[in-house]
Amino acid sequence: MAIKVLKFGGTSVADSTAMRKVFEIISSNREDKQIVVLSACAGITDKLLKLSETALSQDNEYLQILEKIENHHLKLIVELFRDSEKSASCIKSVNFLLQSLKKLIEGVKILEEITPKIKAEILSYGELLSTNIFYQYVLSRGLNSFLLDSREIIETDNYHLNAKPNFEKIQQNGEKLKKLLQNYPIVITQGFIGNWKKETTVLGRGGSDLSASLFGYSVNADEILIWTDVDGIMTTDPRLVPNAKVIEKITVDEVAELSFFGAKVLHPDTIKPALAKNIPVKVLNTFNPNGIGTTIYQNNGITFESKVSSMLLIEDCFYLRRQVTKDSRDFSYYLNLLKSNFEKLFKFSFNDNTILAIVKSPKGSDTLNLLEQEEFLNQKVDAIALFGLNIPNIDKEEKSKLDYITDRISEFLESKLFFVVSDYSAILLLQPNKGKEVIEFVHSILFD
Ligand code: ASP
Ligand code: MG
16 A cells, blocks of 8 residues: 655645545545645744744734634634534634643743744644644544644754754654554644654744655655645746646756746755655645646656756846956955845856856845946846756757747847756846746747
8 A cells, every 4th residue: 555645735724615625635545545744724823923923022912813813723613514513522622722822822921031942832833723623524524544743753953943854763753653554544744843852843934845755754655745726836937827837747956946046836955855765746736636736756867858847037137247357356256246235146157258147136225336336237137047957958959949939039138148057947038027028928939
């Protein structure tokens, strides 16, 4: 029997409609053993953060926030359980959790102090609440399952709010989890939460993806499914290009590059533990469960024919050049200057006595003056970044498509060149504010 880890993010457990969808996904899979990892309901971790901050600053708003958290979960229960007896027993256990949260918060208020340890404890309540409710719902629907405290498996270091996993211990604890799976087809547990010597730790914001990867790692799972509210990783932003397509397979290196360029994809570091064990990770949509999704895998040195797999419009960029003469300062000076004055440095290179750089988002209001002082030619541009494996060796057919594109949109181009950024990306520069006009065309040539 295969072991699968299914991780559902905040929007997948946001309310009763979403939770029912999660239940349908789990109950329709009877062939596999399932480890179900849940996030907190959408927005709850933010509220818990705010709760601890307001209590610390003696702001009575904390009472309202506490009430909102309470109401959200009680409403969820009432909507989820049709049977009043079952909802009563769920309310009882949720109230117990809410009471202990309240005690912690009152402690913070009285002591006027919060330690990372206490804050981690407070933040963990979002996942404790969502898993508790979902577990009882699953039982009420007649599925045999076990509610596991993730702290039994996920051991970390003692950076309570941004804890790093202890892989060795997690691997050892995997034996416990495997035993549990012999007796239960479904184990439900929390994302985000870990422990250091019995103290609660959390893996950092958005840490549930990492949790899923770690649970997979601990038992050598056959597959990890990350269920979200989008169909997978897309060829480009579907809000800009309605015809954007789901990418069926992509390497983690391309995902890392996409994430570096600012795409909202899952953070590649979070799935590395799983990929290190060759466990495929798939991104799927809870609200469209029959979609194909995107499988992310590790490229073990195999070279693929190089095609563009996705693209991104990046606005608010600058194209910078500077002649370098004998008495110019050294490179590291210019490199550091750009790094410290822009949010992102996409490219920095040197050719024919010229420094060339592509940057995004100046950090300060006088950054552009500074560039002038430092004798950089600067042009505001829109950039289209293209991603793929082995981009410097793009295959012939793909290259001719790119040539066709640059010919057709030459009036919008700032430069005829594709700037190769790395093995996984290249940039095409357009005149400012022209990106939105041409992106659909570029996409249609590459992907339709
Ligand atoms: N609930 C946590 C957060 O909002 C962890 C997660 O959802 O991944 O950051
Ligand atoms: Mg998340």
